[in-house]
Amino acid sequence: xxxxxxxxxxxxxNLICEYFxxxxxxxxxSKEATLMALSFIDNLTNKSFIADxxxxxxxxxxxxxxxxxxxxxxxxxxxNFINLLNINANxxxxxxxxxxxxxxxxxxxxxxxxxxxxxxEGAIYNIGFERxxxxxxxxxxxxxYIAVSEASWFTEERPAEINAFWLDAYPEIDTISNKVALxxxxxxxxxxxxxxxxxxxxxxxxxxxxxxxxIFLKKYKGNQTADELVANQRHEAFLYSKYKExxxxxxxxxxxx
Ligand SMILES: C[S@@+](CC[C@H](N)C(=O)[O-])C[C@H]1O[C@@H](n2cnc3c(N)ncnc32)[C@H](O)[C@@H]1O
Numbered sequence: 001x002x003x004x005x006x007x008x009x010x011x012x013x014n015l016i017c018e019y020f021x022x023x024x025x026x027x028x029x030s031k032e033a034t035l036m037a038l039s040f041i042d043n044l045t046n047k048s049f050i051a052d053x054x055x056x057x058x059x060x061x062x063x064x065x066x067x068x069x070x071x072x073x074x075x076x077x078x079x080n081f082i083n084l085l086n087i088n089a090n091x092x093x094x095x096x097x098x099x100x101x102x103x104x105x106x107x108x109x110x111x112x113x114x115x116x117x118x119x120x121e122g123a124i125y126n127i128g129f130e131r132x133x134x135x136x137x138x139x140x141x142x143x144x145y146i147a148v149s150e151a152s153w154f155t156e157e158r159p160a161e162i163n164a165f166w167l168d169a170y171p172e173i174d175t176i177s178n179k180v181a182l183x184x185x186x187x188x189x190x191x192x193x194x195x196x197x198x199x200x201x202x203x204x205x206x207x208x209x210x211x212x213x214x215i216f217l218k219k220y221k222g223n224q225t226a227d228e229l230v231a232n233q234r235h236e237a238f239l240y241s242k243y244k245e246x247x248x249x250x251x252x253x254x255x256x257x
Pocket of ligand 1: 024025026028029053054055057059060075078103104106120122123126
C-alpha cells in the first residue's frame with residue numbers, strides 16, 4: 001500500500017469511527033435486551049470477571065456495570081471508542097470496576113479460565129460466530145457463561161434481495177437452530193436464545209442515525225467516504241424495514257461445560 005493510500009485509508013477509518021462515535025450504540029440492541037440476556041446468568045458475584053468483546057463506546061457495558069458487581073473489561077479495536085467508554089465510566093463513577101482496553105478479539109489479553117462471563121453484542125461476526133465461540137471458550141471458567149448477539153435468519157427461505165445482501169455482508173448468517181447447534185458443538189450448553197425486539201433496530205439504532213447523518217453530511221459536504229457511509233446506512237435501514245420478518249439479531253446464551 002502506498003503512503004498516500006494508507007493516509008486516505010486512515011482518514012476513512014477515522015471518519016467511520018467519528019460517525020459511529022456520535023451514536024450511543026454502534027449496533028442494534030437496547031438496555032432492556034441487555035438486561036433480559038443478563039437475567040439468565042446466575043453465577044455472578046462481586047468477585048466476577050466479565051469481558052465485553054467488541055464493546056464499541058460501551059452502551060451495553062455501562063448497563064452491565066450498573067447491574068453486576070464484579071470487574072468488567074471492554075475490548076475494542078478502535079481507540080476512539082475505548083476512549084469514550086473510559087470517559088463514560090468515569091462520568092458514572094464506574095472507573096474502579098470498568099476499564100476499556102484497545103485490543104483485537106482474535107488475540108484477547110486474558111488468562112486461561114479467568115472469565116466468569118463473556119459478553120459480545122453485535123460484534124462476534126468480526127471474527128465469525130463459530131471461531132469466536134471456539135477460541136474464546138478457553139478464557140471461561142467451567143460453568144462460565146457466554147452471551148452474544150448475532151445476525152440470524154428467522155425462516156428457511158427468504159427473498160433473493162435480502163439473501164444476497166447478507167451473503168455478501170456476512171456469509172455465516174444462519175438459522176437460529178443452526179446457530180444453537182454450533183454453540184453445542186463448540187462446548188457450550190445452550191441455555192436460551194431470544195430475538196431482539198424490533199425497537200433495538202429502529203428506536204435504538206436507525207432512528208438516532210437520522211440526525212447524526214444530517215450533521216455528518218453537513219460537516220463533510222462533498223466527501224465521498226462520508227456520502228457512501230451514509231448511503232450504506234440508509235440502505236441497510238431500508239432493507240431492514242422491508243425484510244424484518246426474515247432476519248434480525250438473536251441473543252444466544254450458553255454455559256461452558
Ligand atoms: C456493530 S459494533 C457493536 C458495538 C457495541 N457492542 C454495541 O452493540 O453497540 C461492532 C464493534 O466491534 C468492533 N470490532 C471490529 N473488529 C474488532 C476486532 N477484531 N476486535 C475487537 N473489536 C472489533 C468495532 O470497532 C465495533 O465497535
